Amino acid sequence: MIGLLFALPFLTYLGWLVWALVAYPIPLSYNLRSLWQRKVSTLSTAAAIALVVGIFVVVLSLAQGLSVAFVSSGRADQALVLRPNARFELNSSIERDRMRILKVHPMLKRDAEGPMASAEVVVVKLFPMADGSDTNVTIRGLERMGLTLRPQVHLVQGRWFRPGLSEVVVPRKMQGRFPGMEMGRSLRMGGRDWQIVGAFDAGGASFESEVWSDVNDVMQAFKRESYSVMAARLEQPERLEGFAKAVEEDKRLQLEVVRETDYFKELTKAGDPIKILGNLITLILTGAAIFAAMNTMYAAVAGRTKEIGTLRALGFRQREILASFQWESIFLCVSGGLLGSGLALFVNGIQTGTTSFETFSDVSFAFTITPGLMAQGVAFSLVMGLLGGFLPAWRASRLPLTEAMKGG
């Protein structure tokens, strides 16, 4: 509601400007050519705007990349079963007895190999990164069915791990970020050496931040008595609430069920610190960019007072001058916005990672620039043009006519 109160005058003014574009007679070519006549100041201001918009879009693309990673990890027809109030797999534990009961629950979907459920264990292990720092990496032990439940995960090199042989498969995208993750190398974890026998790709999903192995091998090596989670596909996805109720109320189980998509949506909060930091940086830079635009437009008005006076003498009204200079400012900033959004494309697809404050482990994801994000960048530059140009345009429209005609 408060947002609307702030937005209303802004949108009304923008609407008036669009109307002025059609109804008022000062040609836009006048503004475009005036900008081009002052090439140096126009280009330097547009470059500053481009930088800010570029940073804005890149920050949004980080959050977008994280969101893609988590959203594409979950399926609406699958559920995760966790210890009550565990919130995340890492905090959860499910004893073997309970897991046995769970896996034969009648509401689970079955295929030729049996119930579509995978008992899994999740641990974290500190790994050195290519840049010399260390970070926690999630190690997921899973059953064969776990692979079937994640159809977005494809083997791109080697083969899948075999139970009992201390073998792991690693995400292809982690191989560049972590040394020693090449095929044929081995990882030291839980007092053993684990042979890397394959590399997989998960289409941007958060599994690309995890090392996978057999569930029993991981439990043995890390001395775990209980599983962390059960991933399962439901026979009737629309009856998830019924399944959750049954699992919660069953005295032998008393576990919590969450839809996979909801679980991963919760994990996207890992991007919040990036967003906050990014927004802070963007806010500061935006202030500077608005002042740069304002300064350029004030200089434009000061250098063209006689021109403004002449237009007024010829019969152009104050509001026509206001709209004209406001559009000039918008063109200036939007050209920077288009440039910045375009430049941001260069980071599209670059792999990076962050530490999730929810799971204290590394989350790999890619900068993801979408047309929507680029449009947001351009819209952002339009706002800068409006805010930065308003006062100079107002001054231009209010110059006393006799003074303006004497001006330089």
Next chain:
Amino acid sequence: MNAADRFDLGGGEPVITLRDVAKSYWREDLEIPVLQGIDLEIPVGAYIALMGPSGSGKTTLLNLVAGIDRPTGGSLEVCGYDLNDLDDDQLASWRNAHVGFIFQNYNLVPVLNAFENVELPLLLTGAGRGERRDRVEQALSLVNLTDRMRNYPRQLSGGQEQRVAIARAIVTDPDLLVADEPTGALDAKNAEEVLALMARLNTELGKTIVMVTHDPKAAHHARHQIHLEKGVLDRTVEVNR
């Protein structure tokens, strides 16, 4: 040149009527009178040169007549309108319809070519593209610049720039042309050409012209000279040509 009766500019329907017009500026609490008690009738088709020493108020008087400035006292009727009754927007529309401006430094918009500069006042009239083109070409032809219509001001000589400015001043077919030192930035040859052109606009098209000038040669092209002294009308001189 004969001294005529004070402020008698001949008969004819007045296009400009000033009654006890005064203009003062204020510097903090200090009133600085620039014009006082101006009573004047200028008939349709007159060609007036406003003369006087610097600070005598001639440019201020021109600005009042052209609706660029407002008087602090008296009434001012120009082209059938009491300018005191018009608000800023109405005054802007009035200027567009009734007044053509010729400035000392031409005041062309540097990023627009000659055609576009002349077209500017027509953009406010609602005329269609075709009509605008015809009228701009006609105005430029009158000042002999049809071959330069795509040139930008920087590509024109001073004389050509002033001729473009004159074309812009007449393109809306206004009743009144106001000129502030129109030859002040020109050499003698170009000044003579511009003055001859203005004389033609007066005699052939019947435009009423009010021109501020210091230059006696320029003033000689007018039919009457009105001299101001310290903000009051001093005398009128009819020019024998």
